[in-house]
Amino acid sequence: MSLQLFMKKNKKVKENVFYAPTKSLLDENGLPLNWEFRHVSTKEDEDIRESCTMDVQITGKPGAYRKKIDTNAYIAKLVAASCVVPNLNNAELQDSYGVKKPEDLLKELVDDPGEYQDLFVFIQKYNGFDTSMEEEVEEAKN
Template identity: 35%
Template structure:
């Protein structure tokens, strides 16, 4: 038997979703933790090229886009990809729906819970700086 048996996919404990009650909504939203690979893919899409000193283009990390991507990817319920839900807010796309549906404070609560259940310890700003430098 492999000495790594405890780490084989079939032996890993399934993670459960976590409910987060936001005051404005009658039902809680459900969140799931994100894997490192999912966070990496979100991270890859959060760099933009902007003119820097002397007009030279620089890659700049968009923290807002990263946080929005993490929040959107972690929400299991309600389904932010649901066309009827998007239509009710007059938007298309999960990230646009997230922007319209949640207030700034609610987005911060979601981000805090997502980082907690995904096992990110320490300061979120430290994690963002690390993501920028990777």
């Protein structure tokens, strides 16, 4: 196999996608607004995961710790990092909802828990996570 095939110029770029995550934000025709999302790189995902990971002391073992990920924070940061439009870092948009962080704005914009969950599933699949944690657990049981 040719080394040339692995060169960056031959690597496919994942195109941005559009998705309407909530029925509460509508366009002038009464249709849910499409948001634009981008692919998150492996490095970005690692950085997000690391920022959401903390050391938790193991009960009964002084000085012993284990790593624990704050799943809710990870989900919010991953989706926020994927979002291109609307710009969740826009201060005017944040101010209109009374928040200061992109992930907090995201939760204000998509404030229906079912829609938020559906958005996360969409982002997971778009970023290459083809199976959910629940599916993996079920598969391991069988």
